[in-house]
Amino acid sequence: MSEPADFVTRLRAERQDPGREEALRLDKARRRRKAVLIGCAGALVLTGFGVWLASVTGDRPANEPYAPQALQEDMWPDEWPATVRLPFRGSPAAAWEDGAAGVVAPKAEAAGDHSVTEVAAALRHSREFLLESNVTPEPLAGGRPSAAMDLLDPRDPGTAALEAALQHPDEKHSPLDVFTRFDPDEEAVVKGAVKSRGTMTYEVAPSGELLVHADYTFVYAVTKNHGGWEIVPGAPEAARVIVRREVTLTPSHGRLALRGSERLVVNADCGAPEDGYVHPLYHAAAAKAPKGTSLDPYAKGKAIDDIPTGCVTATRT
Numbered sequence: 127m128s129e130p131a132d133f134v135t136r137l138r139a140e141r142q143d144p145g146r147e148e149a150l151r152l153d154k155a156r157r158r159r160k161a162v163l164i165g166c167a168g169a170l171v172l173t174g175f176g177v178w179l180a181s182v183t184g185d186r187p188a189n190e191p192y193a194p195q196a197l198q199e200d201m202w203p204d205e206w207p208a209t210v211r212l213p214f215r216g217s218p219a220a221a222w223e224d225g226a227a228g229v230v231a232p233k234a235e236a237a238g239d240h241s242v243t244e245v246a247a248a249l250r251h252s253r254e255f256l257l258e259s260n261v262t263p264e265p266l267a268g269g270r271p272s273a274a275m276d277l278l279d280p281r282d283p284g285t286a287a288l289e290a291a292l293q294h295p296d297e298k299h300s301p302l303d304v305f306t307r308f309d310p311d312e313e314a315v316v317k318g319a320v321k322s323r324g325t326m327t328y329e330v331a332p333s334g335e336l337l338v339h340a341d342y343t344f345v346y347a348v349t350k351n352h353g354g355w356e357i358v359p360g361a362p363e364a365a366r367v368i369v370r371r372e373v374t375l376t377p378s379h380g381r382l383a384l385r386g387s388e389r390l391v392v393n394a395d396c397g398a399p400e401d402g403y404v405h406p407l408y409h410a411a412a413a414k415a416p417k418g419t420s421l422d423p424y425a426k427g428k429a430i431d432d433i434p435t436g437c438v439t440a441t442r443t
Contacts, residue, residue, distance in 0.1 A: 199361070204442075207409040209361035210316050213347030217366060217443060218424045219321040222345065225261045228322030229253055229342060238330035245328060245336065248377045251277055252326065252338040255375065255382060260306045260344045261320055268310040268403060271301075279378035288384070295402035302404060303387050306369050308348060309403040316364055319347035335376045337385060343370040343423070345443075348406050355408065365406040366443040368392040368423040372430050388430040392423040396437040415439075 199209065204216030214220040222228055231253045234246035258265065258274035265271035270292065278285040291299040301307065308315065324342030331337050347364040354362045374386035391404055393412065398405040407415055418437030 207355070207357055208347065208364045208366065209357045210347075210349050210364045211361050213316050213319045213364040213366070214321065214345070217345065219323075219345035219366070219368075222321040222323045224318065225320045225322060226257050229256050229261070229324070229326075231326050232328070237328065237336060238334060240330065240336045244377065248336055248338055248375070248382075249326065249328065251377075251382050252340060252373075252375045256340055256342060256371075256373065259304055260342070260369065260371065261322065263315070265305055265307055266315050266320075266346070268307050271305050271307075274305065277382050279381040279383050282378055282383040284384040292402065295400050297400045300400055301402050302391065303389055304371075304373070304384070306344060306346070307403050308346075309401070309405070311351070312403075313348045313350050313406060316347040316349055319364070321345040335385075338375045340371070340373045340375070342373075343368060345369075350408070355410065363408055365393065365408045365412075367394055367404060367406045368440070368443060369404070370423065370430060390423070390430045390433060390438075392421065392438060392440045393443050 199212050200215060202215065208215050208217075231249040234242050234249055236242050237245055240248075255274055255277045258271055258277065260266075262271070262273065265274070275285070275289065275292075278288070280286075287299070288301065288304060291301045291303070292305075295301055322342060322344050324340065326338065326340045326342075328336060328338045346367045346369070348367060349362050349364050356362050368391070370390040370392075372386070372388040373384070375382045376385050377383075393407050395405040395407055395411070395415070396418070397416075416437065418439045419434045420441055421433065421438040422441045424442065
């Protein structure tokens with residue numbers, strides 16, 4: 127794949143070639159005979175000089191964007207990589223709520239021996255925990271999720287286990303089971319580029335505990351801090367990572383205790399060492415990555431436990 131900046135430079139040089147008109151006429155006739163790129167050329171006509179562009183560039187790789195003067199980014203095919211300018215272009219998440227707005231607690235009602243006030247507090251704290259675990263900028267940037275940890279009962283064994291995972295992550299004890307974190311030395315979440323959607327419910331267990339169940343999907347657009355691919359000049363690539371979480375929480379001594387947590391992380395390098403960070407797959411790496419079970423991370427209906435374990439290959443991001 128050629129460098130996009132070189133490609134744009136070549137386009138400009140070819141446009142200024144005095145013999146361009148005759149070359150275009152001959153090339154256009156040849157292309158008509160071969161019936162190649164008819165659909166692409168037709169779409170590019172909308173740009174004002176799409177015929178010229180289709181004639182001089184030859185067959186381009188399907189994932190190589192044209193010059194920004196030729197085609198606006200919101201018109202690019204979905205298979206082309208996204209950039210920081212439109213990080214959710216072509217993604218179902220584009221229609222989702224931004225960050226915290228997509229995490230909504232249900233109306234609180236009395237449940238079992240638990241009053242409306244108790245239920246409302248549990249729902250409020252559970253929502254705060256989800257946001258501090260998956261939306262707050264500091265943890266996303268690899269920092270300690272202090273506010274989320276402060277919402278957990280320090281006397282609960284699960285809290286101690288989670289603290290140990292934060293301090294010393296390994297394959298059996300990962301903070302990613304609960305928190306979404308990216309390596310600040312490698313990438314950053316594009317400003318404002320977190321989408322969310324899901325449900326929150328509650329019930330009383332046979333033991334009498336009030337259980338809050340959350341099933342939420344968060345979609346992040348991230349970009350490399352250094353050495354990222356500029357799709358076109360000034361527009362670095364943005365990779366989308368989808369994180370689905372099923373979390374069960376219960377009130378405990380005025381705080382919360384974890385009763386269960388499942389995760390599904392899609393479009394991340396599942397072969398990366400367990401260091402407590404999500405490692406996104408950018409376009410070139412995703413194309414070369416080993417193929418796992420195909421999965422539509424936006425499909426509804428299946429619990430995370432019902433999805434095959436191991437690496438998965440996203441059908442869309």
